Amino acid sequence: MSFFGKLKNRLMKSSSKLDEGLDAIVQDGGEDAASEVEAATNQSPPPSPPASQAPPASDRPPELAKSAASPQELSHAPHPAEPPKAEPAKPQGGLLGRLLGRQAESAPVARRVLDDDMLEQLEELLIASDMGVDTALRVTANIAEGRFGKRLSVIEIKQALAAEIARVMDPVARPLPLYSKKPQVVLVVGVNGSGKTTTIGKLASQFKAAGKKVVIAAGDTFRAAAVEQLQVWGERAGVPVLTAPEGSDPASLAFDAMTKAQAEGADLLLIDTAGRLQNRADLMEELSKIVRVIRKKDPDAPHNTLLVLDATTGQNALSQVETFRKLADVTGLVMTKLDGTARGGVLVALADKFGLPIHAIGVGEQIDDLAPFDPEEFAAALTGLAVE
Numbered sequence: 001m002s003f004f005g006k007l008k009n010r011l012m013k014s015s016s017k018l019d020e021g022l023d024a025i026v027q028d029g030g031e032d033a034a035s036e037v038e039a040a041t042n043q044s045p046p047p048s049p050p051a052s053q054a055p056p057a058s059d060r061p062p063e064l065a066k067s068a069a070s071p072q073e074l075s076h077a078p079h080p081a082e083p084p085k086a087e088p089a090k091p092q093g094g095l096l097g098r099l100l101g102r103q104a105e106s107a108p109v110a111r112r113v114l115d116d117d118m119l120e121q122l123e124e125l126l127i128a129s130d131m132g133v134d135t136a137l138r139v140t141a142n143i144a145e146g147r148f149g150k151r152l153s154v155i156e157i158k159q160a161l162a163a164e165i166a167r168v169m170d171p172v173a174r175p176l177p178l179y180s181k182k183p184q185v186v187l188v189v190g191v192n193g194s195g196k197t198t199t200i201g202k203l204a205s206q207f208k209a210a211g212k213k214v215v216i217a218a219g220d221t222f223r224a225a226a227v228e229q230l231q232v233w234g235e236r237a238g239v240p241v242l243t244a245p246e247g248s249d250p251a252s253l254a255f256d257a258m259t260k261a262q263a264e265g266a267d268l269l270l271i272d273t274a275g276r277l278q279n280r281a282d283l284m285e286e287l288s289k290i291v292r293v294i295r296k297k298d299p300d301a302p303h304n305t306l307l308v309l310d311a312t313t314g315q316n317a318l319s320q321v322e323t324f325r326k327l328a329d330v331t332g333l334v335m336t337k338l339d340g341t342a343r344g345g346v347l348v349a350l351a352d353k354f355g356l357p358i359h360a361i362g363v364g365e366q367i368d369d370l371a372p373f374d375p376e377e378f379a380a381a382l383t384g385l386a387v388e
């Protein structure tokens, strides 16, 4: 199954929440437009990205190019600002109905005038989906522009919402940059349980599969279980994992790993770190010592500092970004566990508030459940617009 298919299926909780909420908002104060011949389905194509911001297909990583809608599909998609064209209803009356020349009436499509009341309900729905107050207000204000006072169907609102979400997310959708520098050092930070180890395993395996030589340093030396878990991932990926005795200095392990990676001509060195936020001063010192030590070997290292966030923590992810930006020079984000959470909206809030690159998202525990972040796919999946 394509990653888009997985994303769509696994974001069901978030999208069904928005789906149902939008349905309820339109029904509440909506009028049935039974006279309009329009297919009552939410299976419309994903909205086209805003023309000014859509990246050319050639700029996308191959994984995304594969899963994104084809140019033909996109060219058939209605512009988010325009209501979709009415499609002739298919005869549904069954054999007898057709023999008798009768057709089932096409299901009526509810519409509602976009007024202040409806905008307020929309804001509340977006806030409930973890988009945060500021972002929810901005998104609804932009949806209202050019549509205020118009009668909208659920599909039209979803298309407008998806287009707006994609517009917010587009500037932050950046795959992990790869440099010619060897080894490229990637420091991975985040609270315990956010998915650092799993993300390192997935990244290692994907880069290895792409022909890169990868070394992993199990820098959370305080948790034997974390080290063991990383070893399992390393074995799976066929990547060496450097470990140190429990309780030993992670900076010294990072130094050894850097030495090994340089000696072996590795392309990538992934360094896991501890995530104990209980004592921020200790953690800050630990992280800055790792950085100091690896800079003795390469003054530009680490080349990336990835903050791994767990989507199920919702708004808490925002405060984690604030905290870790103080502890380390965070250069990009990875959001894990987007599967099975109703809190996917937090990614929109993160993009809107911090503008940090979102390099990848995780939608499961398997090795291939990590992919570059695609704003249009995400927006379509989150709003429930996506189709196979």
Ligand SMILES: Nc1nc2c(ncn2[C@@H]2O[C@H](COP(=O)(O)OP(=O)(O)OP(=O)(O)O)[C@@H](O)[C@H]2O)c(=O)[nH]1
Binding pocket: 190, 191, 192, 193, 194, 195, 196, 197, 198, 199, 220, 223, 225, 226, 229, 274, 275, 336, 337, 338, 339, 361, 362, 363, 364, 365, 369
């Ligand atoms: N459903 C789902 N689970 C995930 C995802 N990423 C990680 N997990 C699970 O989340 C749990 C914690 O992940 P870890 O990778 O151990 O997190 P960590 O940040 O390394 O945690 P510590 O080792 O405690 O520091 C594990 O059970 C993973 O299998 C994801 O994208 N989706």
